Amino acid sequence: MTPPTSTGPSARRDDFSADYFDALARGHLMVRRCQACAHLCPPAARSCPVCHHGSLDWVASTGRGRVVSAVVDRNRGDEPRTLAFVEMEEGPWIAARLIDADGLVPAGTPVTVVIQHPADGGSGESVPAFVVGEAATTGTS
Numbered sequence: 153m154t155p156p157t158s159t160g161p162s163a164r165r166d167d168f169s170a171d172y173f174d175a176l177a178r179g180h181l182m183v184r185r186c187q188a189c190a191h192l193c194p195p196a197a198r199s200c201p202v203c204h205h206g207s208l209d210w211v212a213s214t215g216r217g218r219v220v221s222a223v224v225d226r227n228r229g230d231e232p233r234t235l236a237f238v239e240m241e242e243g244p245w246i247a248a249r250l251i252d253a254d255g256l257v258p259a260g261t262p263v264t265v266v267i268q269h270p271a272d273g274g275s276g277e278s279v280p281a282f283v284v285g286e287a288a289t290t291g292t293s
């Protein structure tokens with residue numbers, strides 16, 4: 153077993169992830185699509201897990217998915233956080249925080265992405281998180 157970390161998911165920009173973070177900053181969650189077979193992959197994929205092709209495009213996610221598994225992290229001071237693997241409607245899995253989740257969230261629960269932006273003047277990148285249900289405020293036009 154791997155002990156829980158206190159640092160949370162890292163959000164560090166590099167040449168590979170710049171387009172991903174730029175899209176998040178504009179309010180869009182992107183996933184990768186294989187140029188050879190069109191398989192959709194998680195954002196961190198470096199090659200296609202199906203055909204091993206190395207060229208992947210960025211495409212917009214619907215932002216909707218279902219919880220695969222969730223855990224409550226109580227190792228960050230007085231505010232427990234719920235972390236989840238979410239299977240996006242289009243297929244890829246994304247690990248992110250579930251906000252406003254009250255304790256454990258059952259597998260299969262529908263969730264919608266919300267983008268968390270750095271505080272004004274703060275450093276860091278915009279990152280995806282999820283809320284339970286269909287977020288009425290998430291416009292994706």
Ligand SMILES: [Zn+2]
Pocket residue numbers: 186187188189190191200201202203204205
């Ligand atoms: Zn492929």
